[in-house]
Amino acid sequence: xxxxxxxxxxxxxxxxxxxxxxxxxxxxxxxxxxxxxxxxxxxxxxxxxxxxxxxxxxxxxxxxxxxxxxxxxxxxxxxxxxxxxxxxxxxxxxxxxxxxxxxxxxxxxxxxxxxxxxxxxxxxxxxxxxxxxxxxxxxxxxxxxxxxxxxxxxxxxxxxxxxxxxxxxxxxxxxxxxxxxxxxxx
Ligand SMILES: Cc1cc2nc3c(=O)[nH]c(=O)nc-3n(C[C@H](O)[C@H](O)[C@H](O)COP(=O)(O)O)c2cc1C
Numbered sequence: 001x002x003x004x005x006x007x008x009x010x011x012x013x014x015x016x017x018x019x020x021x022x023x024x025x026x027x028x029x030x031x032x033x034x035x036x037x038x039x040x041x042x043x044x045x046x047x048x049x050x051x052x053x054x055x056x057x058x059x060x061x062x063x064x065x066x067x068x069x070x071x072x073x074x075x076x077x078x079x080x081x082x083x084x085x086x087x088x089x090x091x092x093x094x095x096x097x098x099x100x101x102x103x104x105x106x107x108x109x110x111x112x113x114x115x116x117x118x119x120x121x122x123x124x125x126x127x128x129x130x131x132x133x134x135x136x137x138x139x140x141x142x143x144x145x146x147x148x149x150x151x152x153x154x155x156x157x158x159x160x161x162x163x164x165x166x167x168x169x170x171x172x173x174x175x176x177x178x179x180x181x182x183x184x185x186x
Contacts, residue, residue, distance in 0.1 A: 004124040009173055011132025013089035016164030021051070021091045025129040029163075030094075032125040036118035044111040045118035046097035046155060050087070058093055059084040061149055065157075068147065069140040083138075090162040094122075096135070100145075100154040115158055126163065133163030 030047060038044060050058040063080040070076075087093055098115050100108065119135055126133055137159035146153045 004127055007127040008124045009132065009171075010134035011163075011166045011168055012134060013086045013162050013164070015132065015166040015168040016089055016091060016162075017167055019091075019165040021131065021164060022129075023051075025131065026051075026092060028129070029122045029125050029131075033118040033122040036114060036121050038114035038117075039110045040101070040105055042101040042106060042111060042114070044099045044101065045115045046099045048095040048097070050093045050095070051091065055087050055090070055093060058095070059087050062087070062141065062160075064149065065147060066140050069143060079140075086136075086162060089164075091164040092162075094161040094163070095148070096158045096161055097148070097151065098156045098158050099152070100156075102154055112158070119161065122161065130165055131163050132166040132168065133161055136160045136162065 026049060030049070033045060033047070034043070036043075036045060059080075062083045066079055066083075067075065096115065096119055098108075098111055100111060123133070123135070141148075141157050142159055143156075145151075145156045148155065148157050151157070
């Protein structure tokens with residue numbers, strides 16, 4: 001197996017260190033994401049990168065989106081602080097967006113799949129820069145088109161990717177046998 005695939009893992013914000021992440025590394029990760037495949041070359045991935053003081057704006061946006069998505073009587077007061085803490089623990093947070101082809105040339109699933117390919121490119125690249133991270137997809141953030149402040153009507157958030165340098169024990173990542181997920185016809 002390719003080392004980049006073997007070494008890809010979810011690293012959660014509590015394991016991030018204070019070591020700053022070089023902007024050049026972030027750019028290289030986004031360049032890798034941008035090499036993802038997409039049907040009809042619609043390139044439907046979009047990213048918003050939050051670092052430094054920009055993360056305060058992200059915490060505020062997450063709070064606003066949560067409050068817009070949940071009526072006051074069902075809101076959990078712990079949600080916004082929980083996300084603010086994760087954002088604060090993360091040197092870099094990348095909000096992931098689906099940008100639907102305005103001509104509607106493709107079914108949505110194909111463009112969602114292309115965005116996931118882009119995120120996977122980024123994710124498998126992290127190890128090269130001694131970075132770790134994970135993709136978080138809270139339901140309230142990933143629901144509707146245009147709900148993110150400033151998002152276009154054809155843009156929908158598909159979650160947050162938290163990343164940073166990290167110190168974490170090497171935990172097992174069990175998987176069911178690949179043989180059980182494959183049907184061969186010979
Ligand atoms: C589309 C997608 C959404 C995910 N959303 C979440 C999430 O909201 N919360 C979470 O803890 N992990 C989330 N994950 C990470 C998975 O939990 C993780 O990849 C899985 O447990 C396997 O662990 P590994 O990445 O270390 O191999 C998501 C992964 C994907 C691909």
